[in-house]
Amino acid sequence: MKTPLIVGIGGTTRPGSSSELAVRTALLAAERCGARTEHFGGDFLASLPHYAPENPDRTPAQHHxxxxxxxxxxxxxxxxxxxxxxxxxxxxxxxxxxxxxxxERVYFDGRAVGLVVTASGWQACGTTLTALRNTVHAMRGWPTPLGVTLNSAQTRLFDAAGHCLDTTAAAQLDLLGEQVHTFAVRQGSPAAAGAVRAA
Known part of the structure; x- marks a missing residue:
């Protein structure tokens, strides 16, 4: 069985933002489970041109x-x-x-998608997580059972080296990465593939 690839997307224009570090923490948990990972953080996302459906030309970063x-x-x-x-x-x-x-495998079809939201307040955490879940459903993905919300107004979440300082948040991010890896492995197994085809 091949080593699963888990791709992370997330960050802001601010280097070392909480959302970027949260995605990185979840990816590290997936790596410890045996996954390969690639993270598209804030700097990369900020380099992307505005998506224009009428323009078929793509930059190398968009292709990547x-x-x-x-x-x-x-x-x-x-x-x-x-x-x-x-x-x-x-x-x-x-x-x-x-x-x-x-x-053939359109959008996120057949793949688990772990979701992380950081916000300065619980209300924005909840509404944004719901919005992300709706988007993943629309793109035929499977949101993981756990969605992580982190309230940056309540505590300092990460240190200068990017380590999560909040033990509860760290455990949730680890579990999120593990869930994405577990579903990726199951989806890649012959038994799981047969079950999906049968459904």
Whole structure:
């Protein structure tokens, strides 16, 4: 069985943002389970042009993101909660994945998607997580049972080295990464593939 690839998408224009570090923490947990990972953080996302469906031309960075998600066995998406919704930076990257519409495995089809939201308040955490789950459903993905919400107004979440300082948050992010890996492995097994075809 091949080593699963888990792709992370998330961050802000601020280097070392909580949402970027949260996605990275979940990916590290997936790596400890045996996955390969690739993370598209804030700097990368900020470099992407605005998605324009009428323009078929793509930059090398856009091609890279689409190719990585196309090859992914599982996905982790992290967004800050801006005014109760997904940030424009993250949504722009998700919109670009419309390029997967004609694939045999369209969008996120058949893949687990772990979701992480950081916000300065619980209300924005909840509404943004719901928005992300709705997007994943619309793109035929499977949101993991656990969705992680982190309230950055209550505590300092990460240190300068990117380590999660909150033990509860760290445990949740680890579990999220483990769940994405577990579903990726199960989906890749012959028994699971047969069950999906039969359904």
């Amino acid at each position: 993101l689409v190719a990585a998600v196309r090859a992914a066995d599982g996905i982790v998406i992290g967004s800050p909660g801006y005014h109760g919704g997904v940030s424009g930076l993250v949504k722009n990257a998700i919109d670009l994945l419309e390029d997967l519409r004609d694939d």
